[in-house]
Amino acid sequence: MVDQAQKEFRTRDLLYSIALWFLSWLIPDPQLHYRREYKFKKRDLFYLSAVLVFPLIWPDPHIHHLMVLAGIHGILALGLTLFLGYAGQISLGQAAFFGVGAYTTAVLTTRYGLPSFLAFWASAIMAAIFALLIGKPLLKLKGYFLALATLGFGEIFLVLVRENASLTGGVIGIFNIPFFSFAGFTFDTYLKQYYLIWGVLTGLVLFSKNLVRSKMGRACLAVASSEEGASALGIDVAWIKLGVFTVGAAFAGLAGSLFASVMSTANPETFSLNLSVLIVMMVVLGGMGNLYGPIAGAIFLTVLIDRLSRYQEYSLPLYGVILILLLIFFPDGIGTRLRVRLIYLISYFGRKKRREKVNL
Amino acid sequence: MEAFISSTLFFLTNDPDEETIQLKTMELFAPLPQLFTSGITFGAIYALVGLGFVTIAKASQMINFAQGEFVMLGGMLTFFLFKEIQLPYLLSAFLTIPLVMLIGCLLHLLVIYPLRKASLPILLMATLGASLFLSSASALLFGTLPKALPPFINRPPIDIGPISISLQSLWVVGATCLVLLFLYLLSHRTLLGKAMEASSTDPLGADLSGISRHLMIFIAFGVSAGMGSLAGIFITPIFYVSYHSGTLIGLKGFIAAILGGWGKHSGAILGGFVLGVVESLSVAFMPSGYKDAIAFVVLLLILYLKPKGILGSPFIDSRRW
């Protein structure tokens, strides 16, 4: 697809090429990963330093808090992109694992007084255990049915949380969860929480980078393109899917634990279907099949929703329209092939007659 | 699955309520007939909504998650025409159906058609986005207060022994039968219906025999929107309609369609009644808080044990399912 698009470009007008050349300075193309041999490039360093410096050059607690939320969403989306983008399966139950993580942390820290550092890891393990139990029967399904089954799991989880008031506090939820602290250092301001969450996210990105380049990651890509083909190559398809699902759930568990300690509450309304849909939307809009895309999608959607808050009751219809338009005009994600898309849009009217030939 | 069920049972037995009312076995079974009749009403609704899903699936093998919003729009627009513009009840109901059909067609033109080549997650997200837009836009236009319509015929409920049946429930069941008849005639007796089915079962073959697939999907969206609005018109007098009531009804209707056999009209009807009755009867045996989970437990069980559904499914083997 990309090669084809590139070939098209060579035949195009000079004007568009110049525009493309300018744009290439502005917007790095994540798809370039596939064409060059991978090494720890300047871009990664740039992203990392941007994350480190960002809150210092912009000391605004609201933005810090927004980026904390975006980071939590980013962890969730990163977990899902392994499952959705690399293994090609769809899950609408990610919010349930998020909830498992949040409630594990909430219960362990408030009831049993465990240090939040231990609860943090326990949340990931708990979410992974849930995913293992659930995944074995569910992952037999694919496509719409898998989406629906995971959605059903999410709803059942919510009902269980609401009905087991002795463990989870029922509809009221759990309050006063202590802030994350490690070795006597408490993350109590948004700035500290920002570094905590983006630090965790950086670690998880490194982990995922290694994962997708490992044997398992390559097996995932094979499964995504054809399950029959993958199993013919001797890949244990069911195991690969379950493994990726579990890793994604563990990521969601970590995100849930961080969310509980940042917001200091856990209640069932937070882990509803809306969140699952939001996460899938982040992955889809950010671009499936690369690791930076979902994080970009998470930041973009979190900021978008916050911006739209000012339009009060018009915010939700506006949000719906923006989402649909983005899906129609950027079906591969806002980051992926952004240059190609922009050029396509710019040249839309100029090429009206030739449009049939361009297969974008 | 076993592990999951056992964990569910573990949760169920751990009920923390100290102050539970102990019912004896006799009393446990006393409300069953009443629950059964209320389940039948719900079943008819689920069946009507499920039929809408099946109509689209029969033409394009995709799922429209905005289907529930058509139900909501049916009730909302009827209320709007009846109470705000003050048209006669019957006229406003009849005007609503083409209006919602128009919205369904627009949904196809503006969202589904531009995404005809997109992959599954994108289609899924697009229909969910459309559902979000429709519900929030109707909240903006008609307000978020719940709205109720008067019953078609204002008479007290009929009492048969221990059961009381409201007349409106009979209307709903009747409407389901009518819609089923209409769909049966459409898909078995007309060329249009056959063309719609052909475009789903064998897209290439349909193209070769000169059927415009996109036109068929377009028509299917219109028809299913019309059926959704019909469901909305019939159920609003029993319950009420509010801007967010579409989502849950849509999901349950979809579960009903899968339960009976995905892609079959008769399957949607059977699945609807089974789901409605099971859900209603479950209240007799467990705390009502679990009522919403029942439908999803049924869904997981049927997907795991018999994904073809009760009556079997014509296109379960295709790559999308």
Place this chain on the structure above:
Amino acid sequence: MKKIGWIMLAAFMFTTWMTPGYAAKTSPYRIGVNLELTGPWAEVTKTLKNAMMLEVERINKAGGIQGRPLELIFEDNGFEVGRAAANMTKFTRDKEILLVVGPFEDNLQATTRAIAEREKITNIIICPSNPMVRDLKQQWAFNIAQSDIIVSQKLVDLVLARKYKKVMVFHGAWPLAQSLAEYFKQFGEEKGIKVIVSPETHKPTDIDMTPQLTKIKPVLEKEKVDAFYACTGGPPGPMITKNLRALGIKTPVLGTHAFGFGFIIALGGEAMEGVEFPSAKPVVFDQLDENDPAKPININFDKRWRERYGTPSDQIAGYGYDTIGLIEDALKRIKGKVTRSSFREAFENTKGFKGTHGIYQFSSTGHDGLSKKDMVFVRIEGGKFKRIQFPGFD
């Protein structure tokens, strides 16, 4: 390196887009309003918003408070914890903003109140309910609405006045309904009423209560329950009454203060006849005692509301009026520089402010403004709310 420069430029443009437009203007008192303008409470919060805007306009037209006008800044939190907290920090960061009103839903309040406590900004809350939140003993949060405690006490009075001995409670599965049921049981049993709390519950999204009520019906008949307490709010209220009557149960129905809205009667129709509940004063303001200070305030406010919006005002609009009134009252009493902490001091010392809902009294220990005296008994008759009085219980 050139590339990074470009990216920095893009990032800069992005950030300028993200920075809110309202910045340095010193004159008005700014009030942040953090409400669920979308989602299930949208209609309620819209009424609240309109009422607050109406009041602020009135104050500003009259020259503001000591020459400084009020300004409301609205943000929608979309019924989500994360966004409510984000809006709250957005407000706390803007040093011009003196206090924050909202959110409405109690699950969101816990987080925003914690932020208010940390950042030291007054947070006025309209719908307090969650006992766990109230136990936190926060300094910076104030409640405007009737708390679940006084509603339950007033309802117990109603039950005593009607001489009911046994009451069945069918409550919703959300925090407000749950705590109302718990307090009703506690206070009722102190007064010797037998309270049976049904293990069956309902959710705000339930459109049909017949299954639950069918299961309760044999208990109702066996225990010879005198009254049925529909401990709920919003559309489930009329649905419960409708379904009860459809099942042929004739037990009198008691409601909560959340029954005092016109749409409740419209939804329930004839089934709502005879439902009684403890209510806020604006619901029946025209039937209040002549010497009640709330009566003229309500009549005046209702007149202005009708002129502006064309509909009758309701109790939520009353909360909006009272909120702005209380803020105005506190601002007027501040001597010297108006800061966040001096505003809190002044607000806490509010004594005997007369609003549409009654007389507000705040103190350092009591952050719930209203008391049991500020409620009345209401019965639905002929599709209208009608005040009922019992000697010795008012």
